[in-house]
Amino acid sequence: MPASRAALPAPPKGSLSQQFCFTLYRASMAMTRTYKPMLDALGITYPQYLVLSALEEADGLSIGAIAQRLALESSTITPLARRMEQASLVQRRRGPENERQVHVWLTDSGKALLRRCSCLGETMQQRSGLSEEELTALNRRLQQVVDRLDAALGT
Known part of the structure; x- marks a missing residue:
């Protein structure tokens, strides 16, 4: 261990770096920063990646089900799905039994993009050590x- 790191005193109990919530926040930010260049190269945002991943688990989910799966509000998912449909990654269809419900399906382009996303987890593992x-x-x-x-x- 470098001498400069060894000489640092332990942070006081209750300091920001000792708070679990802050550590989780920093971990989330670090993951997002790690993924961002790769997602930028794929032409999608992190929330769009999450929607694609949710649909990979269960294609044809309703907007509400996607929102629930991602712990977000439906009002957040609706514009995301609309933009993803414009990019030909998903297709939205009204539910046959309830026209107020919109279901989202992966397109062939969306499925192909998901296959290209497989490097994200591998990169995260490598960089995490x-x-x-x-x-x-x-x-x-x-x-x-x-x-x-x-x-x-x-x-």
């Missing part, structure tokens, strides 16, 4: 924290 097993375990642990926080909030 964690093994696949370590990253999977960390993800599982963070999911437990999120589930517990959601349960405490009644969501």
Whole structure:
């Protein structure tokens, strides 16, 4: 360890760097910054990538179901889906049983773009310095924290 790092005192208890919420915030920001150049090269934003990923799990989801899956509001997903349809990545269709419900389907172009996105996870793993097993375990642990926080909030 470099001497300059070893000489630094531990941050005081309760300082910003010791707060779990701040560490999660910084981790999220670092991930977004890591993904951004790759997503820019693909011509999509991070929220659009998340919508594509949700549809890869279950194509034909309603706007509301996508919003729920991504923990966002439907009013956030609607304009995203509209822009993605204009880019030929998805197709929106009204539900046959309820015309107020809009379902979103991946197009062939959207599916092809998703295949090109596979490098994102690989890049994140490499840059994190964690093994696949370590990253999977960390993800599982963070999911437990999120589930517990959601349960405490009644969501």
